[in-house]
Amino acid sequence: MVATTYELSNPRALEAESAHVLREVAATFERPVLLFSGGKDSVVMLHLAAKAFWPAPPPFPVMHVDTGHNFDEVIEFRDRAVESAGVRLIVSQVQDDIDAGRAVEETGPRASRNRLQTTTLLRAITENRFDAVFGGARRDEEKARAKERVFSFRDEFGQWDPRNQRPELWNLYNGRHSRGEHIRVFPLSNWTELDIWQYIRDERIELPEIYYAHRRQVFQRDGMLLAHTRFVTLLPGEEPFEASVRFRTVGDATCTGCVESTATTPEEVVAEVAATRVTERGATRADDRISEAGMEDRKKEGYF
Numbered sequence: 570m571v572a573t574t575y576e577l578s579n580p581r582a583l584e585a586e587s588a589h590v591l592r593e594v595a596a597t598f599e600r601p602v603l604l605f606s607g608g609k610d611s612v613v614m615l616h617l618a619a620k621a622f623w624p625a626p627p628p629f630p631v632m633h634v635d636t637g638h639n640f641d642e643v644i645e646f647r648d649r650a651v652e653s654a655g656v657r658l659i660v661s662q663v664q665d666d667i668d669a670g671r672a673v674e675e676t677g678p679r680a681s682r683n684r685l686q687t688t689t690l691l692r693a694i695t696e697n698r699f700d701a702v703f704g705g706a707r708r709d710e711e712k713a714r715a716k717e718r719v720f721s722f723r724d725e726f727g728q729w730d731p732r733n734q735r736p737e738l739w740n741l742y743n744g745r746h747s748r749g750e751h752i753r754v755f756p757l758s759n760w761t762e763l764d765i766w767q768y769i770r771d772e773r774i775e776l777p778e779i780y781y782a783h784r785r786q787v788f789q790r791d792g793m794l795l796a797h798t799r800f801v802t803l804l805p806g807e808e809p810f811e812a813s814v815r816f817r818t819v820g821d822a823t824c825t826g827c828v829e830s831t832a833t834t835p836e837e838v839v840a841e842v843a844a845t846r847v848t849e850r851g852a853t854r855a856d857d858r859i860s861e862a863g864m865e866d867r868k869k870e871g872y873f
Contacts (some may be wrong), residue, residue: 582766586768587614587756588621590719593793594701594754595628596739601701601754602659602694603871606817607647608798609776614756615654615767616774630657632697634690636682636821637664638800643819644778661693678802680825691727693749700751701744704873709761709848713865714870719758725749731865747818763842777792781838782815782830817842826866 580586594601603618605611611631618627651658663685666672671692672685692703706717716731719740723729738807744752751862757765769776786797795801797809800822814827829856832838 580764580771581845583760583764584597584617584620584768586740586759587617590742590754590756591618591627591703593619593742594703595622596700596754597853600628600697600699600700600825601703602697603627603629603703604705605633605647605658607633607643607650607777608705608820609780610652610707610757611767612774612776613655613768613771614703615650616655617756619654626867629703630659632659632661632693634661634686634693635663636686637662638682638763638797638823640779640798640816640819640822640825642779643777645774648819649773656657659669659693659697661689663689663728665689666692678804683821684808684872687727687829688873691785692693694727700746701754702756703756705757705763706755706873707760707765711848713831716865717755717758719755721755722746723748723753723754732749738794763839766835766839766842772841773835775860777819777844779827782833784811784813785827786810787812787827794828795824795826796822798822804862 576816603611605615606613615627615631618629622628630867631654648658663672664681666685666688667674671727674685674689675681693699713731716734718734718737720735720737722734723727725747737743746752760768763866787794788797788803788807789795790804790807794812794814797803803809812829813831815830815832816825816827819825832841
């Protein structure tokens with residue numbers, strides 16, 4: 570008998586592994602938090618947490634580091650999802666750090682607040698005394714994320730040193746840290762984009778509508794399709810046009826691209842993702858193209 574994609578990806582094993590990580594953190598840390606943007610990976614993490622601790626709600630809040638330049642559909646979905654899950658939402662605003670002089674806003678038509686999220690994230694971790702922070706990094710993303718452990722140590726400045734990480738043998742995790750330090754935890758470390766979409770399909774998980782094909786005003790920039798929103802300024806020669814597109818990832822609207830698509834259901838997205846040969850972030854995140862080591866440098870500073 571020929572093995573199906575479902576059998577090869579073994580989503581139930583991935584689910585069990587992620588649930589183990591979530592429970593391990595809840596049992597060993599005092600103040601964990603789950604980063605939640607309303608994007609598909611954070612939605613899957615929240616769904617996993619709901620199953621892992623059922624019938625009680627997840628025993629930690631969720632936090633969104635908000636650039637203020639988000640897609641309206643995602644923010645609306647974020648609020649509904651959090652209310653449905655019965656968890657507390659903390660919103661940490663990049664604008665607050667700009668107003669306080671802790672972050673300097675970029676200027677010009679290519680300006681983005683994406684990098685400024687690092688300052689806001691580290692401030693929120695310190696203010697709330699979080700000692701473990703769940704993130705949605707997966708194994709098929711860019712190279713720096715592949716260097717992460719499941720439990721990724723951060724020093725008292727929130728910085729990451731890829732050479733100062735701990736071995737993880739037999740699914741045994743070391744959460745030891747001193748006051749002021751914290752651990753970034755990645756329950757989806759062994760998942761791929763295809764695994765995520767197969768799980769969304771099988772679990773019938775609701776997502777923001779922009780993950781499915783819809784008609785939208787877009788424009789071309791640097792080989793990417795970007796949404797023509799109130800947050801972007803067109804450069805000379807850039808002309809908006811309408812196309813059928815969907816987003817593979819969501820984030821700051823100034824640097825998050827979309828792809829042409831006709832996939833309107835999870836089943837159709839699974840087929841589309843299975844056929845693609847371009848990574849999700851490589852195809853749709855302009856901020857990941859700064860340099861070969863750009864993301865690793867940002868992660869060392871304390872980025873997600």
